[in-house]
Amino acid sequence: MIADFASFKSDLSLSKRQICRELYHQNRDLIRVRNEDIAVGNLVRIIDSTLKLAASKGFHAMSLRDLSADCRLSIGGLYAYIRNKDDLLHLIQAHGFMLTRRTLLAYTQDIACPRAKLRTAIKAHIFLSELMQPWFYFSFMETKSLPDVHKKQAIDVELEIEDILFGIIQEGIAQDVFAVEQPRLVASSCKAMMQDWYLKRHKYARQQVKATQYATFVSDVLERYLHPTPKL
Amino acid sequence: MIADFASFKSDLSLSKRQICRELYHQNRDLIRVRNEDIAVGNLVRIIDSTLKLAASKGFHAMSLRDLSADCRLSIGGLYAYIRNKDDLLHLIQAHGFMLTRRTLLAYTQDIACPRAKLRTAIKAHIFLSELMQPWFYFSFMETKSLPDVHKKQAIDVELEIEDILFGIIQEGIAQDVFAVEQPRLVASSCKAMMQDWYLKRHKYARQQVKATQYATFVSDVLERYLHPTPKL
DNA sequence: GTCTATAGCATGATAGAC
């Protein structure tokens, strides 16, 4: 179960350094720098800068000169970590996919009650995208311009998330906890609302809405719709 | 009132040619071609091609060579319609803004009942984005890389739409038709679901969901949440 | 009104000094 945002965060132990250390080991063959500490430190800055620049101008519009300036590495130095610009995409995508899939399944698999399971899935996704907002935003925005193989991967992960939600709703229907004619549409709209949390981060921040509050709201909206006998 | 999709479409008389004719007159100073029929015909192809190419690779990744090839105009010929690549952005944005704002207000302003008003606003937005899907998608995707003035414009239009929804919900609360603690969040989630209709067009097409059906679904979800005494 | 040809420049990528 997820208690609150703070405990979710520490459970995942999602420090940037840790993520980049994993990334470094996954891509040893690609990265020409052997000293782990130096490499990880530079990776953190490279990825931070890429997500930042891509968020403001788009990945394609960002030049490697922009990037090298922002992450305080020379062009030459940068090329010790990637062979080309597409490697950057791959580097950033790979870890996010793994983490999303892993997290969502881990938190939902042991829950029997469909209502609790749905609430948990929503909470887990919103908390995760809160911690990794730049990654989620990047992934959504750049998917369309990915080379075919990576594009398919990205779309598959998206569908997988929706299928998890869909599955939970169907369980609920089977157990007579939920009653609804178009369960697939409910899953889609759930996805849409969760998506808005990382796409329109600024808007919600201005309204001073917190992740926990938003998760509760989304769950409430869906539950009212899914409930078979609304408060008789 | 909106009867069905077909009548909405003919009411709006949204032929590409007509939109481009308006665009041509709005930008007479910019466009160096004096023969209206030729100019309008070429504008249709230029904009069609831009929306198409930008949707698949992103606006920045699309070169003017790609564009000129796709719209069957030489590079030189293309430059009779725009001074530079940014003019293209402006050309495409301007008309969409006007149309969205105008349509939403026109269909909602004379409705007194908040419930009917909300349903109509949702329907109008979904129908409009169905007719202009490539434009809505483009606008969403490219807003971030717009020059500051145009970026502000784009964000303002977005907020305006949300404010219209918010206003309707507040009217409903004042009239005791709706009861809800966080009306702003309801407006946001409404926007998020309407947005998904044009962002994930392919997904809904695969599920064979039609615009009318989707509009009804979104309205139902929100109404169940907004209703003060759920089916007592 | 549209074409072809090309100027001028910024970019991704590499090679070799430190």
Next chain:
DNA sequence: GTCTATCATGCTATAGAC
């Protein structure tokens, strides 16, 4: 391991022929 210097490429934008 990182830097500076440089190359080849592909881009936007223009000039002048038709």
